[in-house]
Amino acid sequence: MSPQDIFMAVQQGASRSSWLVFRYNRKWAGFNLILRFIVLVLLVGAALIILGPAGFGGEAASFRQGQASFLAFGSFVVGAFIAYYLILDLRAYLKPDQQMLVLTDEGVLRAYRGRLDFFTYEQLADASLLTVTGYFVLPADYSIRFTDKTTGRSLKLTSGRLFGHASDIFNALKSRLPTA
Amino acid sequence: MDFSSAFPMLLVFIAIVSIVSKLTRGRMKLNVEKSRQQDPLPELSKALELSYKPDPQPADAASDKKHLYTLGGEAHGTYRTWPVQLVMRSTARESDRPGLYRYSYTYSDVRSISMTVKNPSNHSFEIMPRTESIEAAPTGVASFDKALVIVGERIVPSSILEHFGQLGWMHLTLKGETLTMRDDFYSQAQFKGFGAARQLRAVHPVWGISLKHPAADVEKVRAVLDDMVSIGDKLAF
Numbered sequence: 001m002s003p004q005d006i007f008m009a010v011q012q013g014a015s016r017s018s019w020l021v022f023r024y025n026r027k028w029a030g031f032n033l034i035l036r037f038i039v040l041v042l043l044v045g046a047a048l049i050i051l052g053p054a055g056f057g058g059e060a061a062s063f064r065q066g067q068a069s070f071l072a073f074g075s076f077v078v079g080a081f082i083a084y085y086l087i088l089d090l091r092a093y094l095k096p097d098q099q100m101l102v103l104t105d106e107g108v109l110r111a112y113r114g115r116l117d118f119f120t121y122e123q124l125a126d127a128s129l130l131t132v133t134g135y136f137v138l139p140a141d142y143s144i145r146f147t148d149k150t151t152g153r154s155l156k157l158t159s160g161r162l163f164g165h166a167s168d169i170f171n172a173l174k175s176r177l178p179t180a
Numbered sequence: 181m182d183f184s185s186a187f188p189m190l191l192v193f194i195a196i197v198s199i200v201s202k203l204t205r206g207r208m209k210l211n212v213e214k215s216r217q218q219d220p221l222p223e224l225s226k227a228l229e230l231s232y233k234p235d236p237q238p239a240d241a242a243s244d245k246k247h248l249y250t251l252g253g254e255a256h257g258t259y260r261t262w263p264v265q266l267v268m269r270s271t272a273r274e275s276d277r278p279g280l281y282r283y284s285y286t287y288s289d290v291r292s293i294s295m296t297v298k299n300p301s302n303h304s305f306e307i308m309p310r311t312e313s314i315e316a317a318p319t320g321v322a323s324f325d326k327a328l329v330i331v332g333e334r335i336v337p338s339s340i341l342e343h344f345g346q347l348g349w350m351h352l353t354l355k356g357e358t359l360t361m362r363d364d365f366y367s368q369a370q371f372k373g374f375g376a377a378r379q380l381r382a383v384h385p386v387w388g389i390s391l392k393h394p395a396a397d398v399e400k401v402r403a404v405l406d407d408m409v410s411i412g413d414k415l416a417f
Binding site: 017019022024025088140141142161163164165167168169170174175 | 287304313317353360
């Protein structure tokens with residue numbers, strides 16, 4: 001079966017009994033969208049304050065105006081980067097049925113942000129659960145990472161709770177990997 | 181800031197960090213000795229009439245100063261006509277690149293029950309905890325559907341599904357001729373992050389062990405082994 005066939009089968013509710021389907025966690029994704037939107041607003045606001053009459057854009061020396069341009073440009077680049085992924089994630093949020101992670105007999109299908117990726121279990125034989133320890137009020141973050149054996153690239157399969165908690169998905173994945 | 185007062189403060193800070201890291205290391209070694217005495221597998225294998233074989237220490241254990249412990253072993257034998265293997269194994273080693281301000285180590289903890297069965301029709305299934313976002317059709321057994329899911333062929337009798345549902349956790353896989361209970365109970369999301377404290381009072385649903393009571397509950401283990409035997413019997417005929 002091609003990745004497209006697997007995707008269509010799950011969408012139509014005709015998935016095989018041996019497949020394990022993890023659906024898009026809309027609640028978690030929505031919360032993250034709001035957080036990133038707040039960061040974007042703060043960045044844009046900071047850039048406007050820097051350039052505005054109260055900031056360096058007022059009656060400031062010319063070298064300060066140079067710094068202001070640099071800061072504004074930096075905020076614009078970071079803001080554009082966040083906005084790009086914000087738009088992609090907003091599109092995913094509006095089409096939750098088209099986002100999924102499926103553990104099939106042969107490999108893992110990931111449908112996310114309009115892309116379909118399929119990795120055979122041999123491709124991700126060195127998959128591991130990466131834990132970034134929490135600090136103070138920040139919770140720990142979990143992600144499943146692997147090196148694609150065909151391309152040698154280090155990739156992330158999922159993180160956080162996008163398709164359910166990464167550690168639970170990893171437990172399910174481990175029993176299907178060739179080394180298990 | 182006045183640098184003449186900052187320097188002694190820095191020295192005091194370094195001294196405190198060194199003392200704390202030494203004390204933490206000492207506690208780790210102490211826990212190893214305690215764990216060695218409390219390994220539940222020797223007693224469990226005796227009760228189940230299985231032969232226990234402890235893991236040998238690594239050849240470089242004495243010279244490797246970063247090696248902390250290698251505990252556990254394997255129990256082999258036959259349980260009600262089916263070959264069975266119980267594994268409880270844990271290793272820990274200090275990190276090669278420790279943090280500046282805290283003691284760090286890597287560890288692995290492997291626990292499993294494997295039973296060799298006859299599977300002429302090459303059936304396969306996997307029973308695992310029901311987690312957020314997972315999609316699985318219900319089995320009709322209420323206690324099972326509340327806590328667990330099954331993927332693959334539904335050849336497990338309802339009475340066994342009900343027992344697993346009452347346990348509240350199970351990760352059982354049938355692949356080829358091996359029925360494996362893979363113990364990833366403590367690596368579930370519920371014990372991660374802010375839920376880590378729950379581990380302290382959690383009683384393992386299969387082994388019956390907890391941090392307070394390290395001895396295994398033989399009857400609990402026997403009940404799960406009986407379920408695995410029933411599945412094995414069903415597969416064979």
